[in-house]
Structure formats: structure tokens, C-alpha cells
Amino acid sequence: MKQKLPTIKEIAQRLNISPSTVSRALHDHPSIGLRTKMQVQKLAAALHYEPNQTAIFFKQRKTFTIGVVLPELTEFFFSRAISGIEDIAVKHNYNVLFGQSHDDVEREKQIIIAMKNQRVDGVIASLAKHTRNYDHFMALQKYNIPVVFFDRVPSLGSVHKVSFNMTQGTQEALLFLIGQGHRRIGVLNGPEEMRSSKQRTDTYQNVLQKKKIKIDLSLIVSTDLTKEGTKKAMQELLSRKPRPTAILAINDYVAMDAIQFVRAAGYKMNEDICFVSYANLPITSYLDHRPMASVEQYPYEQGAKAFEILMQVLAGEGSQEPYHTVEIDGRLIVHEKSLTGPNKPAAVKTPKTSA
Amino acid sequence: MKQKLPTIKEIAQRLNISPSTVSRALHDHPSIGLRTKMQVQKLAAALHYEPNQTAIFFKQRKTFTIGVVLPELTEFFFSRAISGIEDIAVKHNYNVLFGQSHDDVEREKQIIIAMKNQRVDGVIASLAKHTRNYDHFMALQKYNIPVVFFDRVPSLGSVHKVSFNMTQGTQEALLFLIGQGHRRIGVLNGPEEMRSSKQRTDTYQNVLQKKKIKIDLSLIVSTDLTKEGTKKAMQELLSRKPRPTAILAINDYVAMDAIQFVRAAGYKMNEDICFVSYANLPITSYLDHRPMASVEQYPYEQGAKAFEILMQVLAGEGSQEPYHTVEIDGRLIVHEKSLTGPNKPAAVKTPKTSA
DNA sequence: CTGTTAGCGCGTTCAT
């Protein structure tokens, strides 16, 4: 049995006053006599009275709780993002309820339903890898639960979203590689459902065109992000004639798998082939052979920004519009050298254009 | 304004029946006529009726929500653990509210208070690094909110806890090193407040004694887990005469910092010195110079187990006792070789006993 | 300044 916690009613009885007086006294309502106020607050403290939030939530139709839906918590990007969300949420006295979709659309739907029933005040979400239908999220809008997407956002105009400016980071990355003398640049892209994959492809074409470099679309291949998928994709890329001398990989995890593969295949890193990637995982600083540079995506800031937008929408009671769309600029972080000391790779030479 | 969601009362009015009938119909109560039941369920579906959980929570004094308090979500161990918790929680139709203490005791207290007010059904927690006073957690017990600790558990008998069997894993690790011929084994230990630090020290002494190896306590040093702290600790260790030929590090992160340092200082990994550690981070498989072996701590399983215990306690209504204490055995995972191909380190030779 | 009343949405008696 749950032990009975003190309630306003109890305090009222003990003091022979009415519950509403107690309520007001606890809230420092101006129209309460100093004497009674003191009495009430003293007794409340003595009994360790704490308001029952479930009752308040129920009455106020507000839970001060937001739901966060993510694909995978163990991915650094997402754990860092939710960390940002939680940090800001705490400052605003909000609680965070979370669920991970594990990139499973069905589970994503289930989580959304649970959150709707919980009456969360709002939702922050990053889509599952293959989510193409957004009905379950749109349902939330109908119930006046605002949704702010981040990173993996739907391709719709009529939503709030914080997305990563793929163009900016990708341009920097490609210009860096071109500056290093590369002309055959391969792309280890993500699944095609992901918006970012198309954006990367588009930017690739634009940049190369502007730099008057011949565009070979066969240099763009997709990986399903698994180690096996990446290996297959790399094999394809290496089979191109002439083979690419540099690879732009969707993220550091994929880059690490790819690097492992090409090294095992006998290629010399940063001589035969080199990598540039996204995510800028701190952990790569421990690698002897890491991507030469990586586009920082600022997950913490993306999460924090998403929360701020949610607050704004919640403050703007009901009027969903205008839709907030924030783009976070990436920044290419060039890794000057391996930090691991004597065995660092040789300085980058201008790569040969063919094997 | 929140849009008005359909309620039982509304359905009742539209059908000219009483709310209680609707409630019963929706719950498949046996005493409801098939006709009315169908009617109700059909209308409910049409209106997209969903019960208001906040009302139910309030009435049932049960929120089907558990709170999870962790030091740092971005640490792989913890994100993996909470992942385990959430996976099981979803299966039991529980929601997960979480907060991170960032190893700050004050914030830990604040989170606990918030969770108490939220009336979570139970709490799963891993302590902040320097938490030595457990009053805020004990307060929860008073409100009949059970707490299950995991990994970083308090040194009290009267709590539910899932802890890591430091002895088991440490023995395996030390025997492994001794088997490789090492006699001077250093320990990069954690802060002394952490229970695990003392356990590691104790096991160290026991194992060496049993193996009739001279014990030199100056070979045990503490790091505050920062890169700087680890560097200082390693410097101390390397200054011992004769210097240790192997290091047992508190976790892979610390080991990586230490390895980076010793390599920069010119030591040859796995010849001059080698490392064994804890955590078995997947990411280390990408390192050219990683710990020779690492003790797997099964964070996912620890989280899942903690949740199961919480369920048991919740089922056992009120009777906190007996206190559940589960120990998870570690297992030393020996990394046969670097996976990164041709540049793998030479096979381990019996190390020299001095520099 | 304070008390009374009412109601949030639901499930659960207790009566028909």
C-alpha cells in the first residue's frame, strides 16, 4: 500500500480552515493574512507536504513534461543531443520522457501514442531511418501537442524543425579535399530515404561543377550504415576506374569501418586514399588513422535549440504557425595530426590520380 | 488553447447512455450488452478517443512511469544501460523519465525531488561520482517509491542494487597479466569515493598474495578520470622503480588516455608496457593500440536487471524487504589482435621486468 | 481576508 502523503485537505482540517485557503497560502496569494499564511507554511513544512503533481497535471492540463523520440540512444550524436535537451529542460522545470525507436517505424508509432496518452506538452523527435510517412506525428499536431524535429527531419514545409545545414558542411569538406588536390572524390552516402543523403549528393554536384571537375555519379554509393554494407560500398568505390583518391563518408562510424577495410586491403591511408567525414566524434582522436577532417554537427546545440523552439511554440498557445525552421551550420574540423605521438602518419602528399 | 479531446462523458452523451456504461464497454466488462458495447467502441474509434492518462494516473495513484537517474548519458556505459532499461520498460508498458546528474550531487537531489513530485512508481539510479550521503534517496523510500541502484551503488546493505562483481573481473584480468609473465602490475584506479576503487585494490592484493607476488602499494594510483589526471597518474606509475610492465586501468577511456601518453613518451605498446582495462568499448576495435583485454561489464543487462528487480518490488506492494542484491559477473574479453589489418602490433613478448 | 462550491476524467461502488 502506498503510504498516505499529506494533502492540502489534511492541513486544512488540522488548522480548521478551508482547503482553498491552504492552497492560496502555499502559493503566497496576496489576499491571505500573514498569520494564517505562516501557520499553513509552517505546518506544511513540518508534515513535509509536497503537492501531488499528478493532480495538478490533471487539473491544469499541462504536464511540464516533454517527450523525446530518438533512433538510438547509444549513438554519440543522439546521446549528446538528448543531453542538450535535458540540460535546458531542467532549467525550464520541464521533465523529459524518452523513447528510442531503434529505427523501427512501428516502435516509433507506439512511442508517439504512449506520449500522446501521457499528455506530454510537446515532443522533440528525430526520425527513424526509414520513416517516410509522418501521419503519427501529424496526429499529435491535431491534439495540439507541438512537435519539433531535429537532425532527421521530415521533408515537409509545415513542421517545426532544426536541421543540419548539409550544404555548408559538405561544401567545406569538398573544397578541403579539392584544395588538397583530389579530383576523384567518392561519396559513402546513407540510405536514400534520408533527406541528408540527397542533400549531400546535390551539394556534391554543385561544388564539383563550380570547380569544373568532371562529375561521375558512379562515385556516389549508399551504405545501410552497417559494417557489412559499408564494406560492400567501399568495394564498389574502389572498383571504379580510375578509383577515387578521397572519400566523403556520411559519418565517422562509417568512415572507421571503411578505413579498417581499406587498410586491410593494403591501401596506405592519406597516401593512396583519404577520408573526410561528419560527426567529429571525440573518440577518433585516439585513432592512428582517422579521417583527415570531420564536419562537426553540434548535436548538443541542435537539441537545445529544438527545446527552445518547443518553448516558443508552447508559449504561443495554439498558433502553430509560423513554422520555425532553424538550420545549424556545420563546420569542418581539420585534424592537424594524429595525437598519438611518434607513429603518426606521414604528411599528406598530393595523391596520385589513379592506382 | 488545448483542443478538447473526446472524453467518456462525451461519448455517453452522444449515445444517450451513462458514462459508466461507456467506461465498462471500453474495458470489455462482461456485464455489458453486445449491442451497446459495439456502439460504444465504434464511436470511440470514430472520435479517436484515447483515455486521458493523467486522469488515470491521478486516480490510480500509479503513473506507470519510472525515473532513471544517471551521471552522464553520453558515456557509453550509461547510454547502453538506459537503453536496456527502456527496452524492457516498453515491454512492460512503462514510461521512462530520466535525468542526468552530471556527477553533481546537488543536481542529483533536485532530480530526485522532481521525480518524487511526478509520482514516478520507482527509480533506478546510478550515483554521482562523489555522492556519499544517500538521504535524498532514502526520502523516496519513505514515500514508498522504491529505488534500485545499479553500477554505482551506495555502500549500504539496506537497498536494492545491481552491482558489478569487481572481484571476478579483476581476478581474471590480473591472472591474465600474470599468465603473460607480468610481475610489476600498476593500477590506474578511480577516485576513492567510488566503491569499485576499493574493491579493485582489495582484489589486487588478494590475487598477488595468492600468486606469491610482492605487493607494492605505490603501484596503485588514482586518477580523477580526466585526461590530465590520468596523465599525472601515469607519470607517477612510470616513475616507480622498477617501473610496472602492465597497467590495469579503471576503464577503456582512461586506458586510451594512458596509452596515448605512454606512446607519446616513447614506450612501445605491448612490449615495454601493456594495458588491461574495463568496459570493453566497441570503439576500441578501431584502435591500432588498444588494451590487450577488457572486462565486459554488461551495462545493457545491468539496466535490464535493475528494471526487473524494480518490477518485483512494485509487485510486492510495500514490503521493501527482502533487499535484492544482484551481482553481475564481469568477463575478461581478450582482444586477439588488432582488427585493422597489416599494421597490427607485433605479438606480445614476455616483457622485461625493468626499463 | 476567507469559505463554499464545483469540476477536471476516470473507474468503482452501490443501486436498480
Place this chain on the structure above:
DNA sequence: ATGAACGCGCTAACAG
């Protein structure tokens, strides 16, 4: 087989 009534704890509207 169904309805009426009640109460969870709190706040707010409406008296006084």
C-alpha cells in the same frame, strides 16, 4: 445490463 453517485487532490470562480 445499466445508471447514479462518489472521490482522487487541487485550483478557481464565486460568494461573503
